Amino acid sequence: MHAGAAKAGSLTIVGTGISFVGHVTIEARTCIEQAQKVLCLVSDPLTVDWIRSLNGTAESLVDCYAPGKPRRRSYREMSDRILAHVRRGLDVVVAIYGHPGVMCDPAHWSLRSARRAGYRTLLLPGISAEACLFADLQIDPGDHGSQSYEATDFLNRNPRIDTTSGLVLWQIGAIYQESVPTAVGPEGLAHLIRALARRYHEDHRVIVYEAPTYPTLRPKIRRVALCRLPKAPVSTSSTLYVPPLRRGRGRRT
Amino acid sequence: MDKELAVFLVGLATNAQKRAAYYANPNRILAYSGLSSEAKRALLSGDPVEIARLAATPTGLATDATLTKVMGFKRRRRPARKRPKKRPARKKASKR
Numbered sequence: 552m553h554a555g556a557a558k559a560g561s562l563t564i565v566g567t568g569i570s571f572v573g574h575v576t577i578e579a580r581t582c583i584e585q586a587q588k589v590l591c592l593v594s595d596p597l598t599v600d601w602i603r604s605l606n607g608t609a610e611s612l613v614d615c616y617a618p619g620k621p622r623r624r625s626y627r628e629m630s631d632r633i634l635a636h637v638r639r640g641l642d643v644v645v646a647i648y649g650h651p652g653v654m655c656d657p658a659h660w661s662l663r664s665a666r667r668a669g670y671r672t673l674l675l676p677g678i679s680a681e682a683c684l685f686a687d688l689q690i691d692p693g694d695h696g697s698q699s700y701e702a703t704d705f706l707n708r709n710p711r712i713d714t715t716s717g718l719v720l721w722q723i724g725a726i727y728q729e730s731v732p733t734a735v736g737p738e739g740l741a742h743l744i745r746a747l748a749r750r751y752h753e754d755h756r757v758i759v760y761e762a763p764t765y766p767t768l769r770p771k772i773r774r775v776a777l778c779r780l781p782k783a784p785v786s787t788s789s790t791l792y793v794p795p796l797r798r799g800r801g802r803r804t
Numbered sequence: 805m806d807k808e809l810a811v812f813l814v815g816l817a818t819n820a821q822k823r824a825a826y827y828a829n830p831n832r833i834l835a836y837s838g839l840s841s842e843a844k845r846a847l848l849s850g851d852p853v854e855i856a857r858l859a860a861t862p863t864g865l866a867t868d869a870t871l872t873k874v875m876g877f878k879r880r881r882r883p884a885r886k887r888p889k890k891r892p893a894r895k896k897a898s899k900r
Contacts, residue, residue, distance in 0.1 A: 570817065573817035596856055601814070767816060767850075768850055768852060
């Protein structure tokens with residue numbers, strides 16, 4: 552149900568998941584088909600094509616990114632473009648890869664602005680990289696609990712974590728990168744290893760994970776000791792899963 | 805843009821049996837797929853960038869007609885907005 556008062560124009564944000572077409576929910580697909588204007592922020596051009604086959608008004612927001620351009624500026628532009636269509640009184644749907652409410656500033660910024668301006672807003676869930684990780688590694692986060700941080704934020708805030716719970720670190724290939732990442736920053740990864748080594752043993756086995764984006768692909772799962780992480784194949788799409796320590800084995804900080 | 809590759813991927817994404825058959829024996833499925841050798845190579849390489857390069861339009865801005873044909877989906881027409889019916893002009897009451 553849309554939150555907010557009725558006013559001509561609305562904003563619905565839907566997730567397209569990680570894997571091409573297969574992760575789009577029926578609800579999200581229907582929203583895309585019935586929208587008066589569709590904008591999309593998805594990771595691969597084939598999904599843009601597919602969304603355009605559902606709704607000819609679709610346009611990509613990817614051109615807001617540019618090499619060297621700070622991501623926050625790109626996000627602000629995306630949010631402004633989204634809002635401009637809503638202000639025209641259109642029912643706007645924004646399709647974003649993964650779960651659009653998770654680690655996605657432009658979605659939350661545009662929703663907040665639209666809501667404050669009195670437009671109806673709705674955020675539909677999608678399949679996130681973390682959801683894929685739990686499925687592909689066959690982990691139940693309910694067994695030991697789970698903590699989840701964006702990797703740069705984890706390093707900047709240095710939060711107190713429970714090492715007897717699982718730890719998910721997003722975007723480990725884009726640590727400290729202000730603009731859209733095109734390659735893995737080795738310095739950021741080295742910082743991350745040092746931060747984790749203060750809490751876990753260096754031989755603690757962690758998992759570098761990458762969800763498959765096409766149905767022909769398999770998930771990339773690489774189990775390595777923490778100290779060997781620099782030699783693991785980390786990409787800009789990689790997520791790190793640090794399994795829980797058995798009680799009493801953690802390093803106290 | 806390799807239309808057959810795009811259609812093949814949509815087929816796998818939306819059909820669990822096809823997907824299972826592909827996982828069981830990709831070479832066999834690809835042999836009967838009618839895909840170009842370049843497309844087969846891209847799929848077997850497991851490189852998502854190469855797959856996207858071949859299957860997607862270069863700019864992501866193909867015409868609607870092409871996309872409908874390529875993706876195998878008919879775009880549902882959005883129902884036209886209902887406009888209030890025009891009331892028939894009232895006959896002026898004759899003043900008596």
